[in-house]
Amino acid sequence: KRTVMNASIKGALDQINTSYKAFTHRGKRMTKAQVEAVLKYADQVGYETTDQIKDSEVDEILDKLKKRGF
Numbered sequence: 001k002r003t004v005m006n007a008s009i010k011g012a013l014d015q016i017n018t019s020y021k022a023f024t025h026r027g028k029r030m031t032k033a034q035v036e037a038v039l040k041y042a043d044q045v046g047y048e049t050t051d052q053i054k055d056s057e058v059d060e061i062l063d064k065l066k067k068r069g070f
Helices: 008-014 016-022 032-044 055-068
Strands: none
Touching: 008 016, 008 032, 016 032, 032 055
């Protein structure tokens, strides 16, 4: 589970340089690039808070990043 529950998507994006440090996925810390990609996706689909993002969505985003070499 993510450690940041109900955090504002826009707020976390605005503070990305520090907010990314609070994010984990499936027990692993996430990089700034990973968190930024997930938050931008969430913002684009209209999510307001981080608890709306499904683990499966995060898996897909991280997989796409990995394929691009991030």
